[in-house]
Amino acid sequence: MDNELLRVNGLKISYAVANAKVRAVDDATFAIPRGSIVGLVGESGCGKTTVARGLTRVMAKAARIDGGEILFDGTDLLALNETEMNRLRWRDIAFIPQSAMNSLDPVYRIEQQLNEVLIQRGGMSKAEARRRSEELFEMVGIEPRRLRDFPHQFSGGMRQRVAIALALALNPKLVIADEPVTALDVIVQRQILDTLKSLQEKLGISVILVTHDISVVAYVCDRIVVMYAGRVVESGDTETVLTKPCHPYTMGLYNAFPDLQSSAGLLTPIEGHPPDLRDPPTGCRFAPRCPFVKDQCRSTDVALVDVGGGHASACLRHAEANALRKEAERSETWAAMA
Numbered sequence: 001m002d003n004e005l006l007r008v009n010g011l012k013i014s015y016a017v018a019n020a021k022v023r024a025v026d027d028a029t030f031a032i033p034r035g036s037i038v039g040l041v042g043e044s045g046c047g048k049t050t051v052a053r054g055l056t057r058v059m060a061k062a063a064r065i066d067g068g069e070i071l072f073d074g075t076d077l078l079a080l081n082e083t084e085m086n087r088l089r090w091r092d093i094a095f096i097p098q099s100a101m102n103s104l105d106p107v108y109r110i111e112q113q114l115n116e117v118l119i120q121r122g123g124m125s126k127a128e129a130r131r132r133s134e135e136l137f138e139m140v141g142i143e144p145r146r147l148r149d150f151p152h153q154f155s156g157g158m159r160q161r162v163a164i165a166l167a168l169a170l171n172p173k174l175v176i177a178d179e180p181v182t183a184l185d186v187i188v189q190r191q192i193l194d195t196l197k198s199l200q201e202k203l204g205i206s207v208i209l210v211t212h213d214i215s216v217v218a219y220v221c222d223r224i225v226v227m228y229a230g231r232v233v234e235s236g237d238t239e240t241v242l243t244k245p246c247h248p249y250t251m252g253l254y255n256a257f258p259d260l261q262s263s264a265g266l267l268t269p270i271e272g273h274p275p276d277l278r279d280p281p282t283g284c285r286f287a288p289r290c291p292f293v294k295d296q297c298r299s300t301d302v303a304l305v306d307v308g309g310g311h312a313s314a315c316l317r318h319a320e321a322n323a324l325r326k327e328a329e330r331s332e333t334w335a336a337m338a
């Protein structure tokens with residue numbers, strides 16, 4: 001569709017580990033509309049980073065894309081050779097890795113790191129790169145005189161701003177930010193998210209925000225894609241998904257995180273752990289932790305289905321979602337699974 005910048009269809013990514021295969025991403029399907037900020041959310045180990053890196057095709061050595069499509073602006077990225085793919089990185093798709101420290105080299109001044117992208121990849125002259133660097137620093141709210149500083153001279157929040165400036169250097173259409181605010185305190189988190197959101201709107205770009213924290217998605221994202229054990233279990237516009245979740249995992253996740261904007265209420269954890277992806281359970285992968293599980297859930301592979309208005313869920317009981325949601329609001333419902 002025209003208003004989609006990115007469409008991921010049936011993406012499968014695995015890691016080869018000693019004598020086994022970890023299917024970290026299994027049949028993931030979702031879309032990123034143009035000019036939107038989309039949260040990719042789920043517990044640690046559910047495959048978010050693997051998807052995010054898969055989109056750029058910069059992956060760990062042991063990782064392999066086993067199937068699916070990644071349609072970016074109409075082009076299937078999986079059909080491109082490495083040279084073609086490399087041309088797209090930074091210019092069209094920019095990736096901000098998990099810790100801003102990882103994207104910044106501690107031994108080089110920030111100016112040099114920006115120059116590397118602007119001059120070597122962007123073909124700018126030194127003077128043009130200087131002007132663009134100053135402009136980028138102003139955009140992310142840092143005084144341009146600090147361009148000559150080293151990464152360690154910045155606070156965690158400022159380093160994250162530098163990482164955003166670096167990602168925006170060549171005007172990409174899509175920025176993928178992996179846990180951009182995780183290590184920061186709540187006030188700084190909000191400031192960084194506000195900056196990211198206002199730049200996304202001003203520049204009209206799309207952002208994929210990878211996070212384990214559903215309150216970060218609630219605060220800043222237009223749409224949400226919820227992953228569990230390598231699969232997309234729910235997706236849709238943020239307000240609909242968070243006020244009317246159809247998948248019990250989303251219901252549980254929402255109970256488990258404090259609101260970014262108010263002081264923490266009573267939090268209810270989801271008992272248990274995600275499954276071992278070397279040997280995932282048959283049927284719905286959330287079934288072992290789900291308070292609403294039926295026998296059928298353990299044996300039926302549940303597909304993601306549209307439940308209306310672009311809201312999709314992979315729960316056999318989605319038609320009963322209203323009643324399940326009421327149950328899910330009670331902490332006793334989840335405590336019974338302990």
Ligand SMILES: Nc1ncnc2c1ncn2[C@@H]1O[C@H](COP(=O)(O)OP(=O)(O)OP(=O)(O)O)[C@@H](O)[C@H]1O
Nearest residue numbers: 015022024043044045046047048049050060062277
């Ligand atoms: N380099 C690797 N080699 C083998 N397995 C890996 C590798 N990286 C990740 N995995 C496995 O793939 C699965 C998905 O991991 P991934 O890092 O994508 O999840 P995540 O949701 O991003 O979690 P986190 O927020 O902790 O990074 C996990 O089971 C993880 O152990």
